[in-house]
Amino acid sequence: MRSLPFFTLPFIAVLTLSSNALSNPAIPPVAVAPQYDTTHVYVAPDKVDVFVQAFLGTFGGKSTKQVVATVTPTPSSTTSQLLQTPVGTVSLFGFKTPIPYPFGLERNGYLVRDMDSAVKAARDAGASVVVDAFPDPIGRDAVIQWPGGLNMQLYWHTNHPNYDAFQTVPENRTYISPDAVEEFLKDFLSFSGGKIVADDSHASAAEIGQPDKTFRRIEILSDFGRMLLLVSDGHLPYPYGYETTGYEVQDIQQTLSKAQSLGVNVLVPAHQSGSRQTAMVQFPGGYIAEIHAVTK
Incomplete structure (x- = not known):
């Protein structure tokens, strides 16, 4: 639907x-x-x-x-x-x-x-x-x-829509086990016509709440948009794994301040992870999302 x-x-x-x-x-x-x-x-x-x-x-x-x-x-x-x-x-x-x-x-x-x-x-x-x-x-x-x-x-x-392109394309954040990742990649890339644009098997797991570990982090790009594949052992602290989308903004602190003034709960404050500052938030009604800003 x-x-x-x-x-x-x-x-x-x-x-x-x-x-x-x-x-x-x-x-x-x-x-x-x-x-x-x-x-x-x-x-x-x-x-x-x-x-x-x-x-x-x-x-x-x-x-x-x-x-x-x-x-x-x-x-x-x-x-x-x-x-x-x-x-x-x-x-x-x-x-x-x-x-x-x-x-x-x-x-x-x-x-x-x-x-x-x-x-x-x-x-x-x-x-x-x-x-x-x-x-x-x-x-x-x-x-x-x-x-x-x-x-x-x-x-x-039936009547086809026409929407403006995004200023920044959101990430479809997908948690998957090592047992299923290769089959998923083969199948989804075949269906989407996409390609792997980054594959880091030793990325810092601070991005998924495990600062003392590394994990495999895969970025996929297709005409459907961006997908971030997070190959996890499943030992995830709350709220990691509940978010389905990551939103890229220009100024994360400004965005979080605005969000909090509107009743959004910051579950994980902004912190540096690789080339981005990232935070986890929960909107009224329960929706959990990741928000990030790319840093130079």
């Missing part, structure tokens, strides 16, 4: 192709562009407005009009809206009914060019389709799962 409604403008302007996708004829390109990757956030209905105020107040941007809709293949009812900021987009849901399984377990939604082709491509690449394609009020959706247990949603619109 994804937040409703979206704006409708000509689709051709947003199509991009990665060189890897073009060079892999076995699986055709399915991605559109990073600004169509939305983080799925579920909060209680009475926390929706305060979350919107805090999230947009922290990062800027705007919300689409809130609607009430059924966005699952079985009966349900939720408020739904899209929060668009210069550093990332949230599909926000405030379910008024129990949430049908497995919704709420998916971390994000990727816009695809064609749903049937994308589902086939996901299967061909090694993903499991855990919710087969179904219609919603503005298009079609499916939920897939990659090795390691990573759930994501694919979505397609």
Whole structure:
């Protein structure tokens, strides 16, 4: 599912192709562009407005009009809206009914060019389709799962959206075990047409709350956007592992001060980790996110 409604403008302007996708004829390109990757956030209905105020107040941007809709293949009812900021987009849901399984377990939604082709491509690449394609009020959706247990949603619109590019592309922060990482990399790179742009097998684990350890840190870039693969032993102190997205800002202290004034709880204060200052925060309603600024 994804937040409703979206704006409708000509689709051709947003199509991009990665060189890897073009060079892999076995699986055709399915991605559109990073600004169509939305983080799925579920909060209680009475926390929706305060979350919107805090999230947009922290990062800027705007919300689409809130609607009430059924966005699952079985009966349900939720408020739904899209929060668009210069550093990332949230599909926000405030379910008024129990949430049908497995919704709420998916971390994000990727816009695809064609749903049937994308589902086939996901299967061909090694993903499991855990919710087969179904219609919603503005298009079609499916939920897939990659090795390691990573759930994501694919979505397609009857009337194609056109959004401005991000000022900074957010990270899809993915924790995975050493047992599953190689299979995940093979499958996801095949599906996304992406490439590994950094792979450090001895990165400081201070970034994931383990300052006395090292871990494998992999950066992936595709037409879906950025993914940071965190190969973890699972010995993670709270709140690491609960965040699904990392947001890049220009001034982290200024951002955190603004966030705190809006009721955001700083769970891990800003600290240096590699080439960035990073912090962990929790927004009203429970959503946990990483925020970072790149340092010279």
